[in-house]
Amino acid sequence: MCEQALIIDSHVHLDNIRRKNPDRIAWMRDRHIIPISWAFADAIASVADLRNYLREQADFIEQMNREGLKCFFLSGVHPRNIPPDLKPEAVKDLVAPFLEKRYCLGIGEIGLETGSQREKEILAAHLDLGKTVKEMGKRIGIHTPRNNKEEMTGELLSLLAGWPEIREITVVDHCTPETTGHVLKAGLRAGVTLSAIKTTLTELGQIVRAHSGDVSRIMCNTDSGTVFYEDIGELAVSDEFPPEIRRRLTFGSANEFFSVSSYQ
Template sequence: MNSLQPEFVDSHVHLDLVYAYRSDRIEWLRQIGCLPISWAFSRYVGSVADLKVNLNAQQKAIHTIRSTGLECFYLTGVHPRNIPPDLVPEKIADILAPFLEDPVCLGIGEIGLEFGGQQEKEILAAQLSMAPEVSRRKKILGLHTPRNDKQQITQEILSVLEDFQPWCSSIVVDHCLPETIEAVLKQGFWAGITLSPVKASHEDLDQIIKHHPEYVNRMLLNTDSGSKFNEDLYRLYLSKSYPDDIQMQLFRENALQFFGLMHLNNPQL
C-alpha cells in the first residue's frame, strides 16, 4: 500500500461494522484523508467459538479494506459485552497472542468493564496481564468505559490499572467525559474522547481542554462509529476551532505517536 500522510486520525472506530453496514463510507474515509483504528467488538458472541470466528473475521475485514486503498489498522480483544459464558481467563492469551504477530494489529482493545461483574474483571485482568508482551512489541491497550455508571466504573477500571502503571504510556482509557477524564490523565494514562450524539460533544471537549491544557498531548479523539456512522469528528476537524498546535495534536499527532505510527507523518521516507 502506498501510504499518504493522514489529514486526521479516528482513534476508535469499528471499521469492520462500517464495512458491513455502511460500505460507502470506506471510500469516503479514504477521500477525506482519515486514518481509522478499528477496535474489536461483535454484535453477538454466544460462545468461545463465536468469539474466535468474529476476531478472525475482523482481521480479514481490515485487510480487505486496506486492499481497497484505505490505510487502516486494528486492535484485537474481548469487549466486556462480548464475554461468552464459557470463556475462562486462562484461555485469553492463546486466543489473542496470534493476532499480535500481525503488523496491522496495533494491540489489544476494546477491553474494559461494562457492569463490573466478577467475570468481566477476571477477563479484563487476563487481558491486561499481556501488557508486558504488548509493550515489548511496541503495541498498545485500549480500554472501554460504559455509558451507565461511568464515574463509578471508570474508578473501578483505574483501580485495576494501578498494577499496570509501568505500562501507562501504552494504555488509553476511552469514552472519557469532563467528569471522568481528570483521574485518567493524572494517573498517567492516555484519554480517549468520543465525539458523537450519545457520548461527548464539542462543548465537552472545549471544557476538557480549558480545564486540562497541560494534558492535551495525551488526548485522543474518535467517533466509535460502527453500524451507525458519526461525522462529528470530521465536522470538528473542518471547523478549525483550535490554535494550530492544539489542532494538530488532537486530530493527528497524538494518535500517530500513541499507536506508533509517526512514520506516516513522512510516508515518503
C-alpha cells in the same frame, strides 16, 4: 498515505461501518482518514464465535488495506462479548496470535461494562499480556461504559493500578469532562469519543480548557460502527479550537501513541 493523513479516527468499528454504511469506506479513503478498528462483535455466544470473529476482523482489515484504505485494528474481548465458556486462562491463546498480524496495533476493546467480577477477571487476563504487548511496541485500548461512567472509571483505574508497567501504553476511552482528569492523573492517555450521544464539541472544549497542559495525551475518535459520526471531521475544521489544538486532537496525539506513521 500516513504522511498525508488529515485525521486518525482512533476508535471505530470498521467491520460494522462496512456492513451498515458501506459508502463511508470510500468517504474515509478519499479524505485520507486512517481508522483504527477496535474489536466488538454483535453476537457472541461461545469461544468458537469469538475466535471466528477475531479472525474475520483481522482478515477484513487486511482486505481494506489491499483495497486502498489505510487502517489498523486492536484485538481483544469486549466486556459485552464475553461468552459463558471463556475462561480467563484461555484469553492469552485466543488473543496473542493476532498481535503478530501486520496491521494489529495491540489489544482492545477491553474494559468494564457492569464491573462484574467476571468482567474484571477477563480484563485482568488481557492485562497480564501487557509485558508482551509493550515489548512488541503495541498498545492497549480500554472501554468505559456510558452508564455509571464515573463509578466504573474509578473501578477501572483502581484495577489498572495493579499493572503500572503498562501505564504509558494504555489509552482509556470514552472519557468525559468528569472523567478525563482522573485518567490523566493516573498517567494514562485519554480518548474522547465525539458524538451527540457521547461527548460534544462544546464538552471537548471544557476538557481542553481544564487540561490545556495535557492535550498531547488526549486523542479523539467517533466510535463509528452501525451509526457513522462525522464529529471528528467537524473538529478538524472548527474555529472553536486553535489550529495546533485541532491537529493534536485529530491526528498528532493518536499518531504519537499508536506510531501509525511508522507503518508503511
